[in-house]
Amino acid sequence: MTTTTPYDRCAQDAAAAVISSYSTSFALATRLLGPRVRTHVRSVYALVRVADEIVDGAAALKGVSAQEQRDLLDAFEAETNAAVERRFSTDLVIHAFALAAVECGIGADLTRPFFASMRTDLERSRHDAASHEEYVYGSAEVVGLMCLQVFVNAGRAFPVDPDPGLVEGARRLGAAFQDVNFLRDFADDRGRLGRDYLGLDGGGTGGGETRAAVLDRIDADLDVAAVAISGLPADCRRAVTTAHGLFAELAHRLRGDSGDARVSVPAPVKATIAAKAFAGVPPRRSGA
Template sequence: MTVATGLALYDRAASEAAARVIAAYSTSFSLATRLLGERARPHIRHVYALVRVADEIVDGPAGEAGVGPAERRALLDALEQETTDAVARGFSANLVVHAFARTARECGIGPDLTEPFFSAMRTDITTTTHDAASHDAYVYGSAEVVGLMCLAVFVNAGTSRPARPAEHLVSGARRLGRAFQDVNFLRDRADDERRLGRDYLGIAEEGDRAALLDRVDDDLACAAATIGELPPDCRRAVTAAHDLFAELARRLRMGEGTERVRVPASRKAVLATRAWLGAGPSGGSR
Protein backbone atom coordinates (compact mmCIF):
# COMPACT_ATOMS: atom_id res chain seq x y z
CA MET A 1 0.00 0.00 0.00
CA THR A 2 1.41 3.38 -1.06
CA VAL A 3 1.36 6.06 1.63
CA ALA A 4 0.60 9.57 0.36
CA THR A 5 3.23 12.17 1.07
CA GLY A 6 3.97 15.74 0.04
CA LEU A 7 1.44 17.32 -2.31
CA ALA A 8 -0.59 14.13 -2.63
CA LEU A 9 -1.09 14.06 1.13
CA TYR A 10 -2.00 17.75 1.19
CA ASP A 11 -4.47 17.23 -1.67
CA ARG A 12 -6.10 14.40 0.25
CA ALA A 13 -6.34 16.45 3.44
CA ALA A 14 -7.92 19.32 1.49
CA SER A 15 -10.45 16.98 -0.09
CA GLU A 16 -11.33 15.50 3.30
CA ALA A 17 -11.80 19.01 4.71
CA ALA A 18 -14.23 19.86 1.91
CA ALA A 19 -16.16 16.63 2.52
CA ARG A 20 -16.43 17.53 6.20
CA VAL A 21 -17.95 20.90 5.32
CA ILE A 22 -20.67 19.37 3.17
CA ALA A 23 -21.45 16.71 5.76
CA ALA A 24 -21.85 19.35 8.48
CA TYR A 25 -24.03 21.75 6.51
CA SER A 26 -26.32 19.76 4.22
CA THR A 27 -27.62 16.27 4.82
CA SER A 28 -29.64 16.36 1.57
CA PHE A 29 -26.76 17.47 -0.62
CA SER A 30 -24.42 15.07 1.15
CA LEU A 31 -26.86 12.24 0.39
CA ALA A 32 -27.03 13.19 -3.28
CA THR A 33 -23.25 13.34 -3.67
CA ARG A 34 -22.96 9.79 -2.37
CA LEU A 35 -24.84 8.71 -5.50
CA LEU A 36 -22.12 10.19 -7.72
CA GLY A 37 -19.40 8.02 -9.16
CA GLU A 38 -15.93 8.31 -7.63
CA ARG A 39 -14.72 10.30 -10.65
CA ALA A 40 -16.89 13.34 -9.88
CA ARG A 41 -17.81 12.98 -6.20
CA PRO A 42 -14.82 14.72 -4.55
CA HIS A 43 -14.90 17.58 -7.06
CA ILE A 44 -18.55 18.37 -6.34
CA ARG A 45 -17.71 18.43 -2.63
CA HIS A 46 -14.88 20.87 -3.36
CA VAL A 47 -17.25 23.23 -5.19
CA TYR A 48 -19.88 23.06 -2.45
CA ALA A 49 -17.35 23.68 0.33
CA LEU A 50 -16.08 26.93 -1.21
CA VAL A 51 -19.63 28.12 -1.88
CA ARG A 52 -20.60 27.39 1.72
CA VAL A 53 -17.62 29.22 3.22
CA ALA A 54 -18.39 32.31 1.12
CA ASP A 55 -22.03 32.18 2.17
CA GLU A 56 -21.08 31.92 5.83
CA ILE A 57 -18.99 35.09 5.52
CA VAL A 58 -21.98 37.16 4.38
CA ASP A 59 -24.58 35.48 6.58
CA GLY A 60 -24.86 34.31 10.18
CA PRO A 61 -21.53 33.16 11.61
CA ALA A 62 -19.42 36.18 10.68
CA GLY A 63 -22.05 38.57 12.01
CA GLU A 64 -22.46 36.51 15.17
CA ALA A 65 -18.72 36.82 15.70
CA GLY A 66 -19.08 40.62 15.62
CA VAL A 67 -17.73 41.13 12.10
CA GLY A 68 -19.31 44.23 10.56
CA PRO A 69 -20.41 44.71 6.93
CA ALA A 70 -17.20 46.41 5.79
CA GLU A 71 -15.07 43.67 7.34
CA ARG A 72 -17.25 40.96 5.80
CA ARG A 73 -16.78 42.60 2.41
CA ALA A 74 -13.01 42.61 2.97
CA LEU A 75 -13.06 38.93 4.00
CA LEU A 76 -15.08 38.02 0.92
CA ASP A 77 -12.77 39.99 -1.35
CA ALA A 78 -9.78 38.24 0.21
CA LEU A 79 -11.41 34.83 -0.31
CA GLU A 80 -12.06 35.62 -3.96
CA GLN A 81 -8.48 36.78 -4.48
CA GLU A 82 -7.09 33.71 -2.73
CA THR A 83 -9.30 31.53 -4.94
CA THR A 84 -8.10 33.27 -8.12
CA ASP A 85 -4.48 33.01 -7.03
CA ALA A 86 -4.82 29.35 -6.02
CA VAL A 87 -6.34 28.38 -9.37
CA ALA A 88 -3.40 30.10 -11.08
CA ARG A 89 -0.65 28.66 -8.88
CA GLY A 90 -2.14 25.29 -7.92
CA PHE A 91 -1.82 25.73 -4.16
CA SER A 92 -3.46 27.49 -1.22
CA ALA A 93 -2.78 27.52 2.51
CA ASN A 94 -6.59 27.44 2.91
CA LEU A 95 -7.59 23.78 2.58
CA VAL A 96 -11.07 24.49 1.17
CA VAL A 97 -9.65 26.91 -1.40
CA HIS A 98 -6.92 24.43 -2.29
CA ALA A 99 -9.49 21.71 -2.90
CA PHE A 100 -11.57 24.00 -5.11
CA ALA A 101 -8.50 25.13 -7.06
CA ARG A 102 -7.65 21.52 -7.87
CA THR A 103 -11.14 21.02 -9.23
CA ALA A 104 -11.16 24.30 -11.16
CA ARG A 105 -7.86 23.48 -12.86
CA GLU A 106 -8.89 19.96 -13.81
CA CYS A 107 -12.46 20.71 -14.86
CA GLY A 108 -12.13 24.11 -16.53
CA ILE A 109 -13.89 26.33 -13.99
CA GLY A 110 -12.71 29.85 -14.70
CA PRO A 111 -13.37 33.46 -13.69
CA ASP A 112 -16.43 33.56 -15.96
CA LEU A 113 -18.08 31.48 -13.20
CA THR A 114 -16.24 32.48 -10.02
CA GLU A 115 -16.55 36.25 -10.56
CA PRO A 116 -20.39 36.27 -10.86
CA PHE A 117 -20.57 34.04 -7.80
CA PHE A 118 -18.53 36.34 -5.58
CA SER A 119 -20.37 39.37 -6.98
CA ALA A 120 -23.68 37.84 -5.89
CA MET A 121 -22.28 37.13 -2.44
CA ARG A 122 -21.27 40.79 -2.10
CA THR A 123 -24.85 41.74 -2.93
CA ASP A 124 -25.98 40.05 0.28
CA ILE A 125 -23.92 42.54 2.28
CA THR A 126 -25.48 45.63 0.70
CA THR A 127 -28.93 44.72 -0.68
CA THR A 128 -31.95 43.74 1.40
CA THR A 129 -34.82 44.00 -1.10
CA HIS A 130 -34.82 42.70 -4.66
CA ASP A 131 -36.96 43.51 -7.67
CA ALA A 132 -37.35 41.16 -10.64
CA ALA A 133 -34.14 42.31 -12.35
CA SER A 134 -31.93 42.17 -9.26
CA HIS A 135 -33.47 38.83 -8.26
CA ASP A 136 -32.55 37.31 -11.62
CA ALA A 137 -29.01 38.73 -11.48
CA TYR A 138 -28.56 37.44 -7.94
CA VAL A 139 -29.89 33.98 -8.79
CA TYR A 140 -27.56 33.75 -11.78
CA GLY A 141 -24.50 34.47 -9.64
CA SER A 142 -25.51 32.59 -6.52
CA ALA A 143 -27.05 29.47 -8.08
CA GLU A 144 -26.94 29.17 -11.85
CA VAL A 145 -23.15 29.48 -12.04
CA VAL A 146 -22.85 26.89 -9.27
CA GLY A 147 -24.88 24.58 -11.48
CA LEU A 148 -22.47 25.35 -14.30
CA MET A 149 -19.50 24.56 -12.05
CA CYS A 150 -21.09 21.19 -11.27
CA LEU A 151 -21.73 20.58 -14.98
CA ALA A 152 -18.06 21.31 -15.72
CA VAL A 153 -17.18 18.63 -13.17
CA PHE A 154 -19.63 16.12 -14.64
CA VAL A 155 -18.26 16.58 -18.14
CA ASN A 156 -14.55 17.10 -17.47
CA ALA A 157 -13.47 15.32 -14.27
CA GLY A 158 -10.80 12.80 -15.12
CA THR A 159 -10.15 14.11 -18.64
CA SER A 160 -6.82 15.40 -19.89
CA ARG A 161 -8.24 18.62 -21.36
CA PRO A 162 -11.49 20.28 -20.21
CA ALA A 163 -14.08 21.05 -22.87
CA ARG A 164 -17.12 23.34 -22.86
CA PRO A 165 -20.33 21.37 -22.24
CA ALA A 166 -23.04 21.29 -24.90
CA GLU A 167 -25.38 24.27 -24.88
CA HIS A 168 -28.51 22.29 -23.99
CA LEU A 169 -26.68 20.89 -20.95
CA VAL A 170 -25.64 24.43 -20.00
CA SER A 171 -29.27 25.53 -20.18
CA GLY A 172 -30.39 22.56 -18.10
CA ALA A 173 -27.78 23.23 -15.42
CA ARG A 174 -28.74 26.90 -15.19
CA ARG A 175 -32.44 26.16 -14.91
CA LEU A 176 -31.89 23.47 -12.30
CA GLY A 177 -29.78 25.87 -10.24
CA ARG A 178 -32.44 28.56 -10.55
CA ALA A 179 -35.18 26.16 -9.45
CA PHE A 180 -33.16 25.10 -6.42
CA GLN A 181 -32.53 28.70 -5.39
CA ASP A 182 -36.14 29.84 -5.79
CA VAL A 183 -37.39 26.85 -3.79
CA ASN A 184 -34.93 27.75 -1.03
CA PHE A 185 -36.07 31.39 -1.13
CA LEU A 186 -39.68 30.30 -0.70
CA ARG A 187 -39.05 27.88 2.15
CA ASP A 188 -36.67 30.31 3.94
CA ARG A 189 -38.73 33.44 3.28
CA ALA A 190 -39.86 34.06 6.84
CA ASP A 191 -36.39 33.44 8.30
CA ASP A 192 -34.70 35.63 5.68
CA GLU A 193 -37.02 38.51 6.52
CA ARG A 194 -36.86 38.07 10.29
CA ARG A 195 -33.21 37.17 10.83
CA LEU A 196 -31.46 38.82 7.88
CA GLY A 197 -33.90 41.56 6.91
CA ARG A 198 -33.87 40.37 3.28
CA ASP A 199 -36.60 39.92 0.71
CA TYR A 200 -35.33 38.04 -2.33
CA LEU A 201 -38.70 37.51 -4.00
CA GLY A 202 -40.84 40.65 -3.63
CA ILE A 203 -44.00 38.55 -3.38
CA ALA A 204 -46.99 40.73 -2.52
CA GLU A 205 -49.88 38.39 -3.30
CA GLU A 206 -50.59 34.67 -3.26
CA GLY A 207 -50.83 34.75 -7.05
CA ASP A 208 -47.19 35.86 -7.19
CA ARG A 209 -46.21 32.83 -5.14
CA ALA A 210 -48.15 30.49 -7.42
CA ALA A 211 -46.57 32.05 -10.50
CA LEU A 212 -43.09 31.52 -9.02
CA LEU A 213 -43.88 27.88 -8.30
CA ASP A 214 -45.10 27.52 -11.89
CA ARG A 215 -41.72 28.81 -13.07
CA VAL A 216 -39.95 26.42 -10.71
CA ASP A 217 -41.91 23.54 -12.23
CA ASP A 218 -41.02 24.68 -15.75
CA ASP A 219 -37.33 24.96 -14.80
CA LEU A 220 -37.37 21.50 -13.21
CA ALA A 221 -39.05 20.00 -16.27
CA CYS A 222 -36.55 21.54 -18.69
CA ALA A 223 -33.64 20.42 -16.51
CA ALA A 224 -35.08 16.91 -16.24
CA ALA A 225 -35.04 16.58 -20.03
CA THR A 226 -31.25 16.92 -20.04
CA ILE A 227 -30.34 14.64 -17.12
CA GLY A 228 -30.35 11.53 -19.28
CA GLU A 229 -27.60 13.05 -21.43
CA LEU A 230 -25.22 13.59 -18.51
CA PRO A 231 -22.38 11.08 -18.02
CA PRO A 232 -23.85 7.86 -16.57
CA ASP A 233 -21.95 8.14 -13.28
CA CYS A 234 -23.65 11.48 -12.55
CA ARG A 235 -27.27 10.87 -13.55
CA ARG A 236 -28.46 9.19 -10.35
CA ALA A 237 -27.19 11.97 -8.09
CA VAL A 238 -28.68 14.75 -10.23
CA THR A 239 -31.97 12.85 -10.45
CA ALA A 240 -32.10 12.51 -6.66
CA ALA A 241 -31.40 16.23 -6.17
CA HIS A 242 -33.98 17.16 -8.83
CA ASP A 243 -36.63 14.94 -7.26
CA LEU A 244 -35.95 16.27 -3.77
CA PHE A 245 -36.60 19.83 -4.91
CA ALA A 246 -39.62 18.75 -6.95
CA GLU A 247 -40.99 17.27 -3.71
CA LEU A 248 -40.24 20.49 -1.83
CA ALA A 249 -42.03 22.49 -4.53
CA ARG A 250 -45.05 20.19 -4.24
CA ARG A 251 -45.18 20.67 -0.48
CA LEU A 252 -44.78 24.43 -0.84
CA ARG A 253 -47.66 24.51 -3.30
CA MET A 254 -49.81 22.60 -0.83
CA GLY A 255 -48.91 25.11 1.87
CA GLU A 256 -48.10 22.43 4.43
CA GLY A 257 -47.97 23.89 7.93
CA THR A 258 -46.40 27.12 9.14
CA GLU A 259 -42.88 25.79 9.74
CA ARG A 260 -40.09 25.61 7.18
CA VAL A 261 -41.11 23.00 4.63
CA ARG A 262 -39.00 19.87 4.81
CA VAL A 263 -38.96 16.43 3.22
CA PRO A 264 -39.02 13.66 5.86
CA ALA A 265 -35.99 11.38 6.00
CA SER A 266 -38.10 8.41 4.99
CA ARG A 267 -39.25 10.19 1.82
CA LYS A 268 -35.69 11.27 1.02
CA ALA A 269 -34.66 7.63 1.27
CA VAL A 270 -37.39 6.64 -1.19
CA LEU A 271 -36.28 9.31 -3.67
CA ALA A 272 -32.63 8.32 -3.34
CA THR A 273 -33.45 4.62 -3.80
CA ARG A 274 -35.58 5.40 -6.83
CA ALA A 275 -32.72 7.36 -8.38
CA TRP A 276 -30.18 4.67 -7.48
CA LEU A 277 -32.29 2.08 -9.30
CA GLY A 278 -32.13 4.19 -12.46
CA ALA A 279 -35.57 5.78 -12.53
CA GLY A 280 -35.86 9.03 -14.47
CA PRO A 281 -36.64 12.37 -12.83
CA SER A 282 -40.13 12.78 -11.40
CA GLY A 283 -42.69 15.39 -12.41
CA GLY A 284 -43.21 18.81 -10.84
CA SER A 285 -45.72 20.07 -8.31
CA ARG A 286 -48.62 20.82 -10.65
Protein backbone atom coordinates in the same frame (compact mmCIF):
# COMPACT_ATOMS: atom_id res chain seq x y z
CA MET B 1 -4.80 17.31 -12.50
CA THR B 2 -4.25 14.08 -10.59
CA THR B 3 -4.17 14.36 -6.82
CA THR B 4 -0.89 12.94 -5.56
CA THR B 5 0.09 14.71 -2.35
CA PRO B 6 -1.07 14.20 1.24
CA TYR B 7 -1.87 17.92 1.36
CA ASP B 8 -4.25 17.58 -1.60
CA ARG B 9 -6.05 14.72 0.11
CA CYS B 10 -6.21 16.63 3.39
CA ALA B 11 -7.75 19.62 1.61
CA GLN B 12 -10.33 17.44 -0.13
CA ASP B 13 -11.19 15.71 3.15
CA ALA B 14 -11.75 19.12 4.71
CA ALA B 15 -14.08 20.08 1.86
CA ALA B 16 -16.00 16.81 2.28
CA ALA B 17 -16.45 17.58 5.99
CA VAL B 18 -18.11 20.88 5.07
CA ILE B 19 -20.80 19.28 2.94
CA SER B 20 -21.51 16.57 5.52
CA SER B 21 -21.95 19.22 8.22
CA TYR B 22 -24.35 21.51 6.37
CA SER B 23 -26.70 19.84 3.90
CA THR B 24 -28.30 16.45 4.41
CA SER B 25 -30.07 16.56 1.04
CA PHE B 26 -27.01 17.58 -0.94
CA ALA B 27 -24.81 15.17 0.99
CA LEU B 28 -27.24 12.35 0.18
CA ALA B 29 -27.22 13.17 -3.53
CA THR B 30 -23.45 13.54 -3.62
CA ARG B 31 -22.94 10.06 -2.20
CA LEU B 32 -24.59 8.74 -5.37
CA LEU B 33 -22.01 10.40 -7.61
CA GLY B 34 -19.32 8.22 -9.12
CA PRO B 35 -15.85 8.49 -7.57
CA ARG B 36 -14.58 10.23 -10.72
CA VAL B 37 -16.56 13.36 -9.85
CA ARG B 38 -17.61 13.10 -6.20
CA THR B 39 -14.55 14.70 -4.62
CA HIS B 40 -14.50 17.70 -6.94
CA VAL B 41 -18.23 18.37 -6.48
CA ARG B 42 -17.75 18.37 -2.72
CA SER B 43 -14.90 20.83 -3.17
CA VAL B 44 -17.09 23.18 -5.20
CA TYR B 45 -19.83 23.05 -2.57
CA ALA B 46 -17.38 23.73 0.26
CA LEU B 47 -16.14 26.94 -1.36
CA VAL B 48 -19.72 28.08 -1.91
CA ARG B 49 -20.64 27.28 1.68
CA VAL B 50 -17.75 29.19 3.23
CA ALA B 51 -18.44 32.25 1.07
CA ASP B 52 -22.08 32.13 2.15
CA GLU B 53 -21.07 31.98 5.81
CA ILE B 54 -19.07 35.18 5.36
CA VAL B 55 -22.15 37.14 4.26
CA ASP B 56 -25.05 35.18 5.75
CA GLY B 57 -24.16 33.30 8.89
CA ALA B 58 -21.15 32.68 11.07
CA ALA B 59 -19.38 35.98 10.49
CA ALA B 60 -22.30 38.14 11.61
CA LEU B 61 -23.01 35.87 14.58
CA LYS B 62 -19.44 36.44 15.73
CA GLY B 63 -19.93 40.20 15.58
CA VAL B 64 -18.09 40.82 12.31
CA SER B 65 -19.21 44.15 10.86
CA ALA B 66 -20.65 44.54 7.37
CA GLN B 67 -17.47 46.27 6.17
CA GLU B 68 -15.32 43.52 7.64
CA GLN B 69 -17.51 40.96 5.88
CA ARG B 70 -16.89 42.76 2.58
CA ASP B 71 -13.17 42.74 3.25
CA LEU B 72 -13.22 39.03 4.13
CA LEU B 73 -15.20 38.19 0.98
CA ASP B 74 -12.85 40.25 -1.19
CA ALA B 75 -9.85 38.45 0.32
CA PHE B 76 -11.54 35.06 -0.09
CA GLU B 77 -12.20 35.75 -3.78
CA ALA B 78 -8.68 37.05 -4.35
CA GLU B 79 -7.17 33.97 -2.72
CA THR B 80 -9.44 31.72 -4.80
CA ASN B 81 -8.27 33.36 -8.03
CA ALA B 82 -4.63 33.20 -6.96
CA ALA B 83 -4.92 29.56 -5.92
CA VAL B 84 -6.29 28.55 -9.30
CA GLU B 85 -3.34 30.29 -10.95
CA ARG B 86 -0.62 28.85 -8.71
CA ARG B 87 -2.44 25.57 -7.91
CA PHE B 88 -1.93 25.94 -4.18
CA SER B 89 -3.45 27.67 -1.16
CA THR B 90 -2.84 27.58 2.57
CA ASP B 91 -6.65 27.65 2.91
CA LEU B 92 -7.71 23.99 2.68
CA VAL B 93 -11.15 24.67 1.20
CA ILE B 94 -9.74 26.99 -1.44
CA HIS B 95 -6.94 24.54 -2.23
CA ALA B 96 -9.48 21.74 -2.79
CA PHE B 97 -11.54 24.01 -5.04
CA ALA B 98 -8.44 24.97 -7.03
CA LEU B 99 -7.71 21.30 -7.71
CA ALA B 100 -11.22 20.93 -9.15
CA ALA B 101 -11.07 24.21 -11.07
CA VAL B 102 -7.76 23.48 -12.78
CA GLU B 103 -8.70 19.95 -13.84
CA CYS B 104 -12.25 20.74 -14.91
CA GLY B 105 -11.96 24.20 -16.45
CA ILE B 106 -13.80 26.27 -13.83
CA GLY B 107 -12.66 29.81 -14.53
CA ALA B 108 -13.27 33.36 -13.41
CA ASP B 109 -16.22 33.55 -15.81
CA LEU B 110 -18.05 31.41 -13.23
CA THR B 111 -16.43 32.44 -9.95
CA ARG B 112 -16.72 36.19 -10.63
CA PRO B 113 -20.54 36.30 -10.85
CA PHE B 114 -20.76 33.98 -7.85
CA PHE B 115 -18.77 36.34 -5.65
CA ALA B 116 -20.68 39.31 -7.07
CA SER B 117 -23.95 37.80 -5.88
CA MET B 118 -22.45 37.05 -2.47
CA ARG B 119 -21.40 40.69 -2.27
CA THR B 120 -24.95 41.75 -3.12
CA ASP B 121 -26.11 40.22 0.16
CA LEU B 122 -24.16 42.94 1.93
CA GLU B 123 -25.51 45.73 -0.25
CA ARG B 124 -29.16 45.02 -1.06
CA SER B 125 -32.03 43.79 1.10
CA ARG B 126 -34.92 43.65 -1.38
CA HIS B 127 -34.92 42.43 -4.97
CA ASP B 128 -37.06 43.20 -7.99
CA ALA B 129 -37.37 40.93 -11.03
CA ALA B 130 -34.17 42.16 -12.69
CA SER B 131 -31.98 42.03 -9.60
CA HIS B 132 -33.45 38.66 -8.63
CA GLU B 133 -32.49 37.23 -12.02
CA GLU B 134 -28.94 38.58 -11.74
CA TYR B 135 -28.59 37.38 -8.16
CA VAL B 136 -29.84 33.87 -8.92
CA TYR B 137 -27.49 33.57 -11.89
CA GLY B 138 -24.48 34.29 -9.70
CA SER B 139 -25.56 32.54 -6.53
CA ALA B 140 -27.01 29.35 -8.03
CA GLU B 141 -26.90 28.96 -11.80
CA VAL B 142 -23.13 29.31 -11.99
CA VAL B 143 -22.78 26.77 -9.17
CA GLY B 144 -24.71 24.36 -11.37
CA LEU B 145 -22.36 25.25 -14.22
CA MET B 146 -19.33 24.59 -12.01
CA CYS B 147 -20.72 21.15 -11.19
CA LEU B 148 -21.40 20.57 -14.89
CA GLN B 149 -17.77 21.36 -15.67
CA VAL B 150 -16.82 18.65 -13.17
CA PHE B 151 -19.33 16.15 -14.61
CA VAL B 152 -18.01 16.61 -18.13
CA ASN B 153 -14.30 17.10 -17.49
CA ALA B 154 -13.16 15.22 -14.37
CA GLY B 155 -10.47 12.76 -15.43
CA ARG B 156 -9.83 14.41 -18.81
CA ALA B 157 -6.39 15.57 -19.83
CA PHE B 158 -7.88 18.86 -21.08
CA PRO B 159 -11.33 20.32 -20.28
CA VAL B 160 -13.94 20.73 -23.02
CA ASP B 161 -17.07 22.87 -23.24
CA PRO B 162 -20.29 21.10 -22.18
CA ASP B 163 -23.17 20.62 -24.62
CA PRO B 164 -25.46 23.71 -24.74
CA GLY B 165 -28.45 21.61 -23.70
CA LEU B 166 -26.61 20.52 -20.57
CA VAL B 167 -25.66 24.13 -19.86
CA GLU B 168 -29.31 25.20 -20.03
CA GLY B 169 -30.36 22.29 -17.83
CA ALA B 170 -27.70 23.09 -15.22
CA ARG B 171 -28.74 26.73 -15.09
CA ARG B 172 -32.43 25.94 -14.78
CA LEU B 173 -31.82 23.32 -12.08
CA GLY B 174 -29.69 25.77 -10.10
CA ALA B 175 -32.36 28.45 -10.42
CA ALA B 176 -35.06 26.04 -9.23
CA PHE B 177 -32.99 25.02 -6.23
CA GLN B 178 -32.41 28.64 -5.27
CA ASP B 179 -36.04 29.69 -5.62
CA VAL B 180 -37.16 26.70 -3.54
CA ASN B 181 -34.73 27.77 -0.84
CA PHE B 182 -35.96 31.37 -1.05
CA LEU B 183 -39.54 30.21 -0.47
CA ARG B 184 -38.80 27.79 2.35
CA ASP B 185 -36.51 30.34 4.08
CA PHE B 186 -38.72 33.34 3.36
CA ALA B 187 -39.72 34.02 6.97
CA ASP B 188 -36.17 33.64 8.28
CA ASP B 189 -34.62 35.73 5.52
CA ARG B 190 -37.07 38.55 6.17
CA GLY B 191 -37.15 38.30 9.96
CA ARG B 192 -33.50 37.56 10.81
CA LEU B 193 -31.63 39.06 7.86
CA GLY B 194 -34.10 41.71 6.69
CA ARG B 195 -33.93 40.39 3.12
CA ASP B 196 -36.57 39.69 0.50
CA TYR B 197 -35.12 37.86 -2.48
CA LEU B 198 -38.46 37.35 -4.23
CA GLY B 199 -40.40 40.58 -3.74
CA LEU B 200 -43.52 38.55 -3.07
CA ASP B 201 -46.94 40.14 -3.31
CA GLY B 202 -49.10 37.80 -1.28
CA GLY B 203 -52.37 39.40 -2.32
CA GLY B 204 -51.46 39.83 -5.95
CA THR B 205 -52.04 43.59 -5.84
CA GLY B 206 -48.66 45.16 -5.15
CA GLY B 207 -46.84 44.50 -8.39
CA GLY B 208 -44.65 41.71 -7.05
CA GLU B 209 -44.77 38.02 -7.89
CA THR B 210 -47.18 35.77 -6.09
CA ARG B 211 -46.06 32.65 -4.28
CA ALA B 212 -47.96 30.55 -6.84
CA ALA B 213 -46.15 32.25 -9.73
CA VAL B 214 -42.77 31.48 -8.17
CA LEU B 215 -43.78 27.84 -7.75
CA ASP B 216 -44.92 27.70 -11.37
CA ARG B 217 -41.52 29.03 -12.44
CA ILE B 218 -39.80 26.43 -10.27
CA ASP B 219 -41.82 23.65 -11.90
CA ALA B 220 -40.93 24.94 -15.37
CA ASP B 221 -37.24 25.07 -14.48
CA LEU B 222 -37.34 21.56 -13.03
CA ASP B 223 -39.04 20.25 -16.18
CA VAL B 224 -36.30 21.65 -18.42
CA ALA B 225 -33.65 20.21 -16.11
CA ALA B 226 -35.35 16.80 -16.12
CA VAL B 227 -34.93 16.53 -19.88
CA ALA B 228 -31.25 17.50 -19.71
CA ILE B 229 -30.35 14.96 -17.01
CA SER B 230 -30.48 12.07 -19.49
CA GLY B 231 -27.57 13.66 -21.36
CA LEU B 232 -25.25 13.69 -18.36
CA PRO B 233 -22.47 11.11 -17.97
CA ALA B 234 -23.82 7.90 -16.46
CA ASP B 235 -21.90 8.28 -13.21
CA CYS B 236 -23.66 11.60 -12.50
CA ARG B 237 -27.29 10.86 -13.40
CA ARG B 238 -28.38 9.12 -10.20
CA ALA B 239 -27.11 11.91 -7.99
CA VAL B 240 -28.59 14.71 -10.07
CA THR B 241 -31.89 12.82 -10.38
CA THR B 242 -31.96 12.49 -6.59
CA ALA B 243 -31.30 16.18 -6.06
CA HIS B 244 -33.95 17.03 -8.66
CA GLY B 245 -36.44 14.74 -6.92
CA LEU B 246 -35.76 16.17 -3.47
CA PHE B 247 -36.34 19.74 -4.62
CA ALA B 248 -39.38 18.76 -6.70
CA GLU B 249 -40.81 17.24 -3.52
CA LEU B 250 -40.04 20.42 -1.59
CA ALA B 251 -41.78 22.48 -4.27
CA HIS B 252 -44.82 20.20 -4.06
CA ARG B 253 -44.97 20.57 -0.28
CA LEU B 254 -44.52 24.33 -0.50
CA ARG B 255 -47.72 24.59 -2.56
CA GLY B 256 -49.69 23.33 0.42
CA ASP B 257 -47.80 25.35 3.01
CA SER B 258 -48.67 28.71 4.54
CA GLY B 259 -45.05 29.83 4.67
CA ASP B 260 -44.96 30.16 8.45
CA ALA B 261 -42.77 27.08 9.05
CA ARG B 262 -39.76 25.77 7.15
CA VAL B 263 -40.83 22.90 4.90
CA SER B 264 -38.66 19.79 4.78
CA VAL B 265 -38.76 16.33 3.22
CA PRO B 266 -39.11 13.49 5.77
CA ALA B 267 -36.25 10.99 5.85
CA PRO B 268 -38.36 8.05 4.54
CA VAL B 269 -39.44 10.14 1.54
CA LYS B 270 -35.83 11.14 0.88
CA ALA B 271 -34.84 7.48 0.95
CA THR B 272 -37.59 6.59 -1.53
CA ILE B 273 -36.51 9.36 -3.91
CA ALA B 274 -32.88 8.22 -3.73
CA ALA B 275 -33.84 4.55 -4.21
CA LYS B 276 -35.84 5.35 -7.35
CA ALA B 277 -32.94 7.35 -8.75
CA PHE B 278 -30.51 4.55 -7.93
CA ALA B 279 -32.79 2.12 -9.78
CA GLY B 280 -32.64 4.32 -12.87
CA VAL B 281 -36.15 5.81 -12.69
CA PRO B 282 -35.95 9.10 -14.64
CA PRO B 283 -36.79 12.40 -12.94
CA ARG B 284 -40.48 13.14 -12.70
CA ARG B 285 -41.87 16.12 -14.57
CA SER B 286 -44.50 18.41 -13.06
CA GLY B 287 -47.31 17.35 -15.39
CA ALA B 288 -46.61 13.63 -15.11
